[in-house]
Each structure stands twice: as C-alpha cells, then as structure tokens.
Amino acid sequence: MISKHILARARLLARPGGRSSQPLNKLQSRRYSAAPAVPASTPSTAANVPSKSSLNEDELKKFAAIAETWWEAEGPFKPLHAMNPTRLAFIRSTLCRHFGKDPCCSRPFEGLKFVDIGCGGGILSEPLARMGASVTGVDAVEKNIKIARLHADLDPTTSSIDYLCTTAEKLVEDHRKFDAVLALEVIEHVADPADFCKSLSALTENGGATLISTINRSMRAYATTIVVAEYLLHLLPAGTHDWSSFLTPEELVLILQRASVSVQEMAGFVYNPLTGRWSLSDDIVVNFIAYGLKEL
Numbered sequence: 001m002i003s004k005h006i007l008a009r010a011r012l013l014a015r016p017g018g019r020s021s022q023p024l025n026k027l028q029s030r031r032y033s034a035a036p037a038v039p040a041s042t043p044s045t046a047a048n049v050p051s052k053s054s055l056n057e058d059e060l061k062k063f064a065a066i067a068e069t070w071w072e073a074e075g076p077f078k079p080l081h082a083m084n085p086t087r088l089a090f091i092r093s094t095l096c097r098h099f100g101k102d103p104c105c106s107r108p109f110e111g112l113k114f115v116d117i118g119c120g121g122g123i124l125s126e127p128l129a130r131m132g133a134s135v136t137g138v139d140a141v142e143k144n145i146k147i148a149r150l151h152a153d154l155d156p157t158t159s160s161i162d163y164l165c166t167t168a169e170k171l172v173e174d175h176r177k178f179d180a181v182l183a184l185e186v187i188e189h190v191a192d193p194a195d196f197c198k199s200l201s202a203l204t205e206n207g208g209a210t211l212i213s214t215i216n217r218s219m220r221a222y223a224t225t226i227v228v229a230e231y232l233l234h235l236l237p238a239g240t241h242d243w244s245s246f247l248t249p250e251e252l253v254l255i256l257q258r259a260s261v262s263v264q265e266m267a268g269f270v271y272n273p274l275t276g277r278w279s280l281s282d283d284i285v286v287n288f289i290a291y292g293l294k295e296l
C-alpha cells in the first residue's frame with residue numbers, strides 16, 4: 001500500500017499552487033504498491049515525452065572542476081564512496097525482487113540492461129557491472145566519462161561498461177530502452193526535475209524499474225548537507241548543493257507518478273558520524289532513495 005501520508009501530501013501538491021516546503025516526518029511504511037491514478041486532466045502521452053534539456057550549466061561546471069578526484073579516497077566524492085555499499089544493498093534487494101532474481105547469486109543481474117544516468121566517475125556503474133548487468137553509464141561532463149572509462153578498463157569485469165557523454169533526453173531521442181534506469185544524486189543538479197523524470201521514464205521498459213536517490217528539502221538536510229558538510233567540515237566544496245533545488249519525497253512521488261512511474265518503496269540513508277558509516281533507515285528526512293515501477 002502506498003503510504004496514505006505521502007499520498008495525501010502528493011494530492012495536496014497536485015492542486016494548483018500546492019507546493020509544500022515542510023519536511024516530511026518519519027513515515028510508518030516505506031512499501032508502496034499501486035500508485036494513485038494520474039489525474040484525468042493530465043495529458044498522458046504528451047506528458048511523458050521530455051521536451052527540454054536537463055542541463056544546468058552552472059552545476060556541470062562544478063562537476064567538471066573536480067572530475068579528476070572521482071576515485072580519490074579522501075577527495076570530494078568520499079561521502080558517495082562511503083554511501084555506496086548502503087545504496088547498493090537497497091538496489092540489489094529491490095531489483096532482485098523486481099526481476100525475480102536470486103539475491104544470493106554473485107551475478108544476479110546477468111541478462112539485464114541498466115543505465116546509470118549522471119554516472120560521474122562510475123562508482124555505481126562498476127559494481128552494477130560486477131553484479132552481471134550490461135551497464136550503460138551516461139554523464140553530461142566529458143571529463144567524468146573519460147575518468148570513468150579509464151578506471152573501468154583497469155578490470156575485465158567492468159571494461160564492458162558502455163560510457164557515453166550525453167544526456168537522458170538524447171537517449172530518449174535515440175529510442176533507447178533499459179530494464180532498469182538509475183539516477184543517483186543527480187536530480188538535484190538538473191534544470192527541470194519533472195522533465196528529467198519524464199526522460200527516465202521514457203528510457204525504462206514497460207514493467208521495468210526506475211531508481212532515484214536525492215536529498216530532501218528539509219531543515220535537517222540544510223543543516224547537515226550544506227552547513228556541516230560543505231562549510232564546517234569541508235567534506236564537499238562549498239556551493240555543491242543548492243537547498244532550493246532539493247525535492248521532498250512527496251514531490252518526487254508526484255512527479256514520477258505523472259511520468260508513469262509508480263513508487264513502490266522508499267528508504268533513507270543515515271550517516272553515523274561516530275563510525276563514519278551509512279545505513280538504511282526509515283528516516284527519509286535527509287538522504288533518500290525511491291524505487292518505482294514503470295507502468296504499462
């Protein structure tokens with residue numbers, strides 16, 4: 001059952017002028033099924049076709065400036081490296097369930113085509129390829145793609161990754177389709193999140209899976225990901241994130257729903273500053289991931 005709380009908030013947001021800026025509190029359930037029907041007034045086919053470029057040039061410049069640091073253990077992407085095992089645990093379990101694969105198998109995604117949109121240096125693409133998926137990694141920054149290719153070529157289990165410097169909307173124009181479409185920590189950097197979701201949906205095979213992770217537009221996220229991580233601890237370059245471009249979970253559910261992707265499950269990623277480790281949680285007030293089903 002889709003959480004009534006999220007549903008009610010999503011409906012509120014669907015009203016004209018209904019944007020909410022309040023953080024979402026802890027939810028009772030993170031499991032979703034049948035997404036609410038798309039409002040009858042929403043044009044179906046046209047609404048699912050992306051029309052604009054997802055590129056935000058200012059954001060891309062920030063990533064181009066630090067492209068060479070993708071694989072540095074103590075570099076600006078250290079938080080993403082630290083988060084990787086936790087987000088991979090969620091991805092592995094939801095996608096094994098989705099595709100009826102054995103999660104205990106070493107290469108459960110054999111035979112499946114995945115695309116990693118906004119792949120950066122390939123820190124997610126590589127483990128997905130090791131789990132057997134046929135992976136296409138896409139990033140709008142050429143330097144990222146070069147670094148990703150160089151790194152993947154170091155290992156025969158990842159050298160088959162097809163890295164492309166392009167965008168989701170260009171792949172849609174080329175009529176590309178994938179069993180699973182992943183965009184982790186990207187939506188907060190694109191020009192138009194709703195249009196971006198339409199592209200992700202258009203790239204997903206009917207019945208396939210779409211996964212998005214991002215940061216909630218909550219006060220706690222402002223305090224931790226911007227004030228503490230960027231300005232006090234300098235874990236990330238100052239200005240990496242713009243709080244106003246974060247989405248709340250309800251907003252993400254809604255824009256995915258309008259793009260024909262029904263959110264089935266959400267989870268939070270929580271950081272423990274004492275151990276330096278991330279874990280999966282029901283707490284989606286800061287970092288969260290959503291897994292959705294592309295409707296037929």
Ligand SMILES: C[S@@+](CC[C@H](N)C(=O)[O-])C[C@H]1O[C@@H](n2cnc3c(N)ncnc32)[C@H](O)[C@@H]1O
Nearest residue numbers: 054055063118119120139140141184185186189
């Ligand atoms: C925070 S990084 C996340 C990298 C990777 N997804 C991960 O989580 O490890 C955001 C990435 O998205 C890329 N990006 C931003 N806007 C994009 C767009 N419109 N299309 C494709 N890539 C984009 C950036 O160049 C950057 O590599």
